Amino acid sequence: MNTETAKKFLPEETSLYDLAELYKIFGDSTRIKILYALFEFDLSVGELCEILNMTQSAVSHQLRVLKNAKLVKYRKLGKSVIYSLADSHVKTILDQGMEHINE
Amino acid sequence: MNTETAKKFLPEETSLYDLAELYKIFGDSTRIKILYALFEFDLSVGELCEILNMTQSAVSHQLRVLKNAKLVKYRKLGKSVIYSLADSHVKTILDQGMEHINE
């Protein structure tokens, strides 16, 4: 095999890097739980804490990661902040992964 | 929102954990490069080193991760070990992710 030829088939370095970054975000069960919860309902930070049974700080930190990745968005409602999915594409991706592990 | 109701919509704890583990594997650009290279050709460890421009040890360690996750398989050929994709599903998953980042 001519390895120079094989190199030409690889995507751009930046694409590969970005793709890894995207999957890194899904690579944590806390964040996956948050996303699954948001598939069904828009939820406040406090509600997410109850659902995940985790501290407010831990949840907030992870929400920031998801927010930076533009996977979730938020709106303010009274004293609360309501989070929701930013992108329906995310569900497709996670469903695909779920399908894989259930083979 | 009744958070007890929301909890019922979450997948099993073990599923969520396994899903995170799967994405963790994709969350590294070295492993993604290996997978993309194997989409096109079956390759020996040495060839992968050339293509990725990485040391034999680093590549071998990552191949083990991919092997443990059953994403790649291997066969022996003379002194070499030839790696190939274990599962065509993997390409679908990465393509989906690639589609997302190119939005």
Place this chain on the structure above:
DNA sequence: TAAACATATGAATATTTGTTCATATGTGGA
């Protein structure tokens, strides 16, 4: 306006993880 509440943030810590270095293992050719 003061107090109570909801959320965000920064520092510290512990754990995980990717690469390197050194070396072990195993196979084919001379």
Place this chain on the structure above:
DNA sequence: TCCACATATGAACAAATATTCATATGTTTA
């Protein structure tokens, strides 16, 4: 059989990351 080659592996190290703790920020309501 002995050597050269290809790959695997273990320990060490550095970097990244998730959670906790303490506290800051900002908003509502009494």
